Amino acid sequence: MSTGVGMSSCCLxxxxxxxKPKGTExxxxxxxxxxxxxxxxxxxxxxxFLVDIFGWxxxxxxxxxxxxxxxxxxxxxxxxxxxxxxxxxFLQTVEPPLAQREQQSVVDKTAxxxxxxxxxxxxxxSHREAVARPIIENFIDKVRYIPGTNKVxxxxxxxxxxYAILAAQKPFSGSSEGKGCNAAYACHPSLVSIxxxxxxxxxxxxxxxxxxxxxxxxxxxxQIREVMDAKKEGGQGEKLVQSEVxxxxxxxxxxALRGDWGSxxxxxxxxxxxxxxxxxxxxxxx
Numbered sequence: 001m002s003t004g005v006g007m008s009s010c011c012l013x014x015x016x017x018x019x020k021p022k023g024t025e026x027x028x029x030x031x032x033x034x035x036x037x038x039x040x041x042x043x044x045x046x047x048x049f050l051v052d053i054f055g056w057x058x059x060x061x062x063x064x065x066x067x068x069x070x071x072x073x074x075x076x077x078x079x080x081x082x083x084x085x086x087x088x089x090f091l092q093t094v095e096p097p098l099a100q101r102e103q104q105s106v107v108d109k110t111a112x113x114x115x116x117x118x119x120x121x122x123x124x125x126s127h128r129e130a131v132a133r134p135i136i137e138n139f140i141d142k143v144r145y146i147p148g149t150n151k152v153x154x155x156x157x158x159x160x161x162x163y164a165i166l167a168a169q170k171p172f173s174g175s176s177e178g179k180g181c182n183a184a185y186a187c188h189p190s191l192v193s194i195x196x197x198x199x200x201x202x203x204x205x206x207x208x209x210x211x212x213x214x215x216x217x218x219x220x221x222x223q224i225r226e227v228m229d230a231k232k233e234g235g236q237g238e239k240l241v242q243s244e245v246x247x248x249x250x251x252x253x254x255x256a257l258r259g260d261w262g263s264x265x266x267x268x269x270x271x272x273x274x275x276x277x278x279x280x281x282x283x284x285x286x
Contacts (some may be wrong), residue, residue, distance in 0.1 A: 015091045015258045021062035023069070029142040031135070034062050034077040036069035043148035045285040048140055048181070049077040050160030050167075052257065053123065055085025060257050061157070064274065071278045073153075073285075078139045080132060080160070086123060091258060124191075127159075129166075136163050137172055140181060151182040151285040155277055157257045158215075161189025165197050165205065170238050174202025183242075183284035185277045187256035190215045195227040199237025206244045206280040208273045210251030221247065242284065246276060 023036035034056055037043075047068055051061055056079045065075035079085075143152060156164030164186040167173060173180025183204040192198075207228070209221050228243050230236035248255060248269045256273035259266035 015060075015260075016058075016088065017060045017063050017258075017261065019059065019063050021059065022066050023062065023075075028076070028078065028146075029139060031139055032056070032079040032083075034065060036062070036065040036075040038069050038072050038074065041074075042072065043074045043146060044150045045072060045153070045281065046074045046076070046143060046146075046149050046151070047153045047155055047281055047285075048143060049075060050080065050136060050154060050156035050163045051077060051085070052158035052160055052254065053081075053086045053120070054088050054091065054258075055079065055081050057085070058088060058258075064257065067274060068278060068281075071282070073278075073281060074149075076139075076143060078136075080135050080139065080163075081127060082135070084123070084126065086119065090119060132163065133166060136167065137180075140167060140172075141179075144178065152180075153183045153185065153281040153285050154181045155185045155187070155281075156189065157187045158190050158254055161186040162192050162197065165189060165192065165201060168203045168205050169197075169200035170202035171200065174200075174238065183281060185280050187273060187277075188213055188216065188253050190253070192216070192220075192224075194220060194223045195236065198224065198227045198231070201231070201240055201243075202238045203240075204242035204280070204284045205240065206246075206276060208246050208248060208256050208276055210248050210253065210255045210269075212250055213253040215253045244280070248273065 023034050026033050026035050049061060049065055056077045061077055065077055068075045140152065140154065143149060154164045154167045156162065164184045167181050168184035181203060185206045187208045188210055207224065209216060211218065225245050227236060228245050231238065231240040232243065250265060251269050255266065255269050259270050261267060
């Protein structure tokens with residue numbers, strides 16, 4: 001297993017986006033959820049956001065959901081961590097900006113690695129697949145019963161990126177009409193198994209990967225591209241003609257959601273990743 005909209009100025013070392021989310025909080029099937037809707041309230045095209053380890057209250061993901069709503073989607077951000085997301089103060093430790101990361105000494109990297117392991121290890125056990133996947137799949141299933149909902153997309157980031165891929169697999173989404181999701185978009189997924197997580201994918205899947213991702217190296221990115229190319233030809237796993245893999249130059253883990261807002265290159269990457277997802281869902285949820 002490999003371990004894997006214009007932007008405004010921000011605080012906390014450039015990781016937290018400024019702005020006031022416009023959506024509302026609701027309870028859906030017993031799960032707290034942030035909901036961002038288009039002005040006309042249309043639910044025909046719905047997108048479920050699967051968060052990273054920092055959870056559903058992070059301003060970045062809520063403001064991004066607002067952007068999807070402005071583009072015509074109803075967006076849901078469920079609390080799939082059951083109130084146990086990691087505090088945003090951990091942002092700088094888990095993935096500092098690229099320039100800072102490259103200047104770290106061996107001692108600094110060792111200390112940071114120890115802190116990450118001590119924090120993430122127990123959290124990942126508590127939120128392992130056997131616990132998280134049923135919560136996510138049940139939520140997606142319940143969203144389909146909300147009046148007015150037609151097609152459903154799933155977007156995931158980091159930890160949630162892998163679950164966007166799993167949600168696109170045939171057992172959940174490709175086995176029958178009107179089940180699971182109709183398309184998925186995974187941004188810098190972590191902890192993915194290659195090719196096992198990708199072979200069963202049966203609905204259109206878009207991927208946004210950074211070439212400086214500390215959790216998904218160059219080798220793994222190459223393997224993912226090979227698997228997805230093979231699926232287009234029907235030579236590996238479920239045949240999947242509608243897929244794309246985009247590599248973002250000089251972008252680290254988490255770049256699509258929480259990059260360095262002080263960097264023009266990073267802001268452009270975040271804008272492009274947002275555009276990638278919106279265009280993908282406009283095409284496949286129509």
